[in-house]
Amino acid sequence: MRIRAKYFLIILLVFSQISCTKWLDILPPNGLVRDEFWKVKEDVEAVLMSAYETFSSMDRTLFLQGELRADMLQGGVNQSSDEQNIMENNIYPDNPYCDWSKFYLVIDYCNEVIKNAPQVQKIDDTFTDFQLKSLVAEAYYLRSLTYFYLVRIYGDVPLVLEPSETDNADFYLPKTPGKEVLNQIVSDLQANYQFAPSGGFSTIAENKGRASKAAYDALLADIELWRFNYEDVLKYVQRIEKNDEFKLLPSSRWFELFYPGNSLESIFELQFDENLNQSNNTYNLTRRANQQYTPSQKAIQMFGFEYSNEIVRGQDATIAKYGDNDFAIWKYVGQAADGQSVRSGDNQLSANWIIYRFADVMLMKAEALSQLQRFDESLAIINKIRDRAGVSMLSVANNTVAFEDAILEERARELAYEGKRWFDLLRLGRRNNYARKDKLIEIIVSNASSTQKRVLAARLTNPLGWYLPVYATEIERNKNLEQNPYYNF
């Protein structure tokens, strides 16, 4: 009997050697898993930084979205055919330029922070309420900014407000009308304004490189201008003006906006530092040897010594001349406003990307004032900008159309190649029920080759065509998405 008992013992041993559940719980050896994450406030900050980092990595996209379809850019021989097609309005949904995935990656990271940060506070005792709300406010800001770009680029887009944490999430969201998206982000921004940081970081880079109350105001003003709520624009710009920290730089220091950057005038700018392996893409985009993008004929006439009296922000500052009809965009490659000292060494890829600066916001205010028929106040602002730029004062006839044109022109000069022009044009075209659609077409067509002009004009007649199509694979993957009808062939 003992023998039998022995064998039963062996069997028992084999069967019981394992506590099933524990034995089967194997975690990946590299990388943190969700269950182990979201424990301390540093986790929250790290995901927020991913959102900033990813947003920054889109600087090339922000540049091109703001300039490619407008009139200040000319493609070089190394321009990709996809980008050339966008430029010439030969847009098909399979153009990779229409891919919005990176925007939504930023949104997902922000959603992660917004959802999980409050849970972390329950675990981490050192995580104060103030810190929590401040970090979440930054996430709301980045999400709103991203949606604002999306609405301006695509019109209507899916509104994703929850992180894609598990496969139970609904990935198949339909489009939300742009208006509703804007309502959502405006209310998010208003609700979190009070928690936004206001210059409390230890370095200037962090104060400029992260969302602040002023950045909130600038974005809100920008949105309201886009929505033509002019009184609101004034309200938000005034809040910035009351803040002593932001001033126009003097003329002599105008180029410091771009080198070394983080100037007094800057409100929010994406930080790059090649030393930290945080390289921008604007350097290679506008570097002459790369032959991707150069100033258009119109820009050359706007800034070149031979054509214009722009000194401060003209040739050698906004653009540089290398030879006859050989110009380059200088803002992101130059080290000084001399058109010669190119950024070198670790500075090459370190130029920041300015999202909002004081001059931009002031011109927003001027635009709002002019639409409210407060022409004198508006003109005063325009001339303040012109004064700083060292160009003669303007006198503009007291009607909104004249002011519209003057401000548009001034914005083009002041904010050239800062990713603003196309959206400024769209604002012009959309205003008062497309009253000045023809002006928009006229401006854009002026930059096209003679053979292209007619085709281009025809293509821009339908305002739906001002927005990009939803990328083909995205339409394929999400049955609930409707293509922009302009691109349904």
Add this chain to the structure above:
Amino acid sequence: MKRIRTAILFLTALCNFFLANAQESIIRGRVVDKSDNTVIPGANIIEYNNENRVVNGTITNVNGDFVLKMNNSSNTLKVSFIGYKSQEIEADPTKTIIVKLESSNVNLGEVTVSAISKSRNNLTNIDDRDKASSSVKVDLAEMKDVGVLSAADALQGRISGLDVISASGDPGSGSQLVIRGLSSMGNNQPLIVIDGIPQFRISENFDLTSANSEDISNLINVPVQDIKSIEVLKDAGSTAIYGSRGADGVLLIETRKGRMGKVQFDYQYKYSLNIQPPAIPMLNGDEYVMLQLEEWHNNRGIFDIPPQIAYDKDYQDFYNYSANTDWLAEITQNGKTNDHYFSLSGGGQKTRYFTSFSYVNEGGTTVNTNSKRFSTRINLDYSLSKKLLFQIKFNYTNNNTNGNLKVNGKNVREMAYIKSPNMSIWEYDAFGNPTGEYFNPIHSYQGNGDVYFNPVAVADLGKNNNKSSKLENTFMLQYRMKDWLTFRETVSFQYGGSKSKSFLPYNAIGADWLSWDINMASENNSFNRSLRSESQLAFSSPFKSDKHSLSGAFSWVTNQLANEWMTVQASKTPSTDIQDPAIDPQINWIGNGPGESRTISGIANVNYKYLDRYMIQTILRADANSSFGIDNRWGIFKSISVGWRFSNEPFLSSWDFLGDSKLRFSWGVSGRQPNNVYARFSTYASTGNGSYMDNPAIAPTSIQLSDLRWATVSSNDLGLELNLFNNRIYLQGDIYQKVTTDILFDNYQIPKSSGFDELSYFNGGEMSNKGWELMIDGIISKTKDLRISVNFNTSHNTNRFNKLPENFNPERSTSIGNGQYPLRVQEGEAIGSFFGFRYLGVFPSDEDAVAKDADGHIKHDSEGRPIPLRYLDTYTFKGGDPIYEDINHDGKIDLNDVVYIGDSNPDFIGGFGTVVKYKHFDFSASFQYRLGFDIINGIAIQTEGMNDRNNQSKAVLNRWRYQGEDQAGMLPQAYMNHPANNLGSDRYVERGDFLRFNNVKIGYELSKNLCEKLKIRRANFALSARKLMTYTRYSGQDPEVGQDASDPFWIGVDQARTPPPKIFTFSIAVGF
């Protein structure tokens, strides 16, 4: 109590070894053959007590000597040996006993083995004969001498319902096996079980570069000679026992074991010649240049002729660009294979052993490709006592494969097809003197030198070596507790490691020193290990009754798999002699990844049989796997099979012609688990460059899968097995249905608005396979001198997507273009259907390229001019362009004109063959066929497009050249960068039906008398040929196109550039 007594006896026997006991007596002796006095090693000497029970025993050593300490001198001793009459001897301790054994009259060579199989599957503990589920067993004894190298080759066309497709003709590349149609997404390969041990499936992140099909075939790279039999389990009635891994079918491979008897040595040598079938004839240099000039002319009109295709004597590279190089011939060779196999087997009553060594050196049909394989196997059975059996299996395989490098995604054969033939292999200077270097310009007429490389240079200089070895050990201890109850504990571990090294020296490609791919070296190391334990309690009828019979087993299995890999890729090593990526170069990429998965399974099966006529078998298996979250961790798999052996019914006893026959039905559920074991976790890792300003940036890189579960395959099978006319005819037929639910999609794409590109896995949808199978074996002649048997099998399968996952968009790749097929799946249709344009020939002239209405009338615009036919908005068709049917008659060829144009699932697969034995000669032949499927001739798309600078096939010589030319079968005009002269259309869809003469063999066996004279046991010679002939209307290289349903949009495009070669083999086998 008997048990205890036996145990005590056993123990005392052991004790007696050390203690001298007065009662015992030591007997010494020698056993010899009575006729010639030769010694007999391994003979048994057994001591019986007065109850005639075995109490002690020994065997003779190599000299035939034995020493036995008898427990009791009054006991009797018996000497026995197989092939001899046993003999009782008188125990006399005082002298050395000479035992002369008389050989028995039974001639071992002619022992007839009963047709009733008694083998058992270990996991189910059921006689093969009683199985009520669908499976087929193939005895591989006869395949030994045929020129097959792997088990997969041997199975091709021989088993109904099993589709075996050779992936490529390159050495070391294997086959794909599909059982009863595609039933899941991704890897559809069956589970391979060798001697009861499931072989590890290579995890997805194991090796980034190699294809899955090749890994699988390596698993069954067991030398064919080692394999005793292969059994294919087809329905869930039998695969449910393998639970989560059985969904795609199971292949059970049994290796040979030692048998009791004299030691046997066997040696076999095979020499094979592998001959590549002729390549697709390509244009020579002059024809190519003519084509290029025409392409440019048709596009541009007047143009500047590039000097490389101008035959300008003053051009410095004139001699380099005026060759007529047949690139394919330059890299093709005849492969030679040497195969040595040696085995040793034998055994006595206590020990049985089988050992084999195999060495194969296979030469590929492309220059510088070969593979060497060494393997050894030891199977050892040791009976510790009558009740206790100890078994060891040891297996080691070492592979060393040299292949060609892929450069920029293209292998040398692909490049040889498209490389401009007017370029020379070797460089000449401006005066026509050879420089001794490969001609590898940085920029050639075709493009950059590292994209359009010199295939001969890369084949000669590029190195791509893979060394892998695998070690497998199995220990089994079996204890028979009672006659009807056995406990078995099996522990097995497998260890596999592989190392790949590649090096591309700078002079193999044309690139300057700044280029990133100069002197590129890479190294990949990986290893897998697995540990498996199985505890089993098997039982048979505890009650003695002829009517009832019960058997079954309860098993508990734990399984651990782990793998790790690491890859380094670097370039710009300082010299071509330094081929190690770790030494001083520029590192381009370093990656590594580990993985581990664990499974626990409990298995129960009970089989009951009544009156040897009615059978019922049930299986229940529960699997828990670490790949799943806690909620979905356990999977339950089950099956029930019933059988009726009607041939044993009394009312059929008058039917003399009816042999053992049965009707059976089975139902069961088995599953499929994900390969990537960590897929369910959402991992947080550094994003982008890892920081923003001075702050670290960490974010989720994947979506957590809380809904991941097993894919389940449930199947029904109704089968009939008939044995007629005294086993002369054997018939087996099956009707089945297989339904996969919760299909496991790998890398399931989701909208990017989620912030992510894909879910690692997604369960959804439903797919079904329905079909029938028939196998017939017949023996036509069965006389002493002549034995003729024939076999035939056929099977039909229909695949259908019953349901697509919710939110699944059934259209992909909605853009169209040259060589592109729009991809679609539809509910209710089979996976692998083609959609594209209908090709109707070539417009003879510009006037013909006009839009027509439904009645065929030319459409006119408001001014009465004919409306030209357009492609999208970008191109107007001209004379010489292809005609695509304008399905909706809107004057525009676009996505709306896409129609169904074919399907890549075969309607029928099968094979037939015969084996003839006449005296000492034997002959066998086998054929394989696949019918009713279409192939997209992907090679033709690339070699008949005439819109780029790639070389084209000779078929393009018959092309449109001038306005009004209208000849039957003419191809469109040559036109550089034409946007639409090569759209995905039925122009390239061809019937793939084929009948292949797969194997033929003639063998001769030396007669017994001659063998005896030569002092050998046996000897035979054989000549065989494989893939000798293929009857097909398919115009491509080979109609065997794989079914690799890695995604639901898979279509069967033939991209194979190295078709399977013809193999001629001579073999000689000698046994001692």
